[in-house]
Amino acid sequence: MTTIEVDWTRCDAHGLCSRLLPEKISLDEWGYPIIDGRVVDPALVQAARKAAMACPALALRVERGAM
Ligand code: SF4
Structure with missing residues (x-):
């Protein structure tokens, strides 16, 4: 299982992640990412990385964990 998370102490609302992974990440009105669930679909793992x-x-942290 691969997961994706934002380190809020680092995120500067550049918004680039949403452009590269629109299937999983949208932006709020200030440009901060809203992630649609932590678990990344296998088909999106490469794009998430x-x-x-x-x-x-x-x-942005993409980590592969135990099932
Ligand atoms: S996580 Fe997304 S919005 Fe935050 S700094 Fe990285 S690219 Fe920008």
């Missing part, structure tokens, strides 16, 4: 690597604040 790309979004995490692209986050300018290194605020």
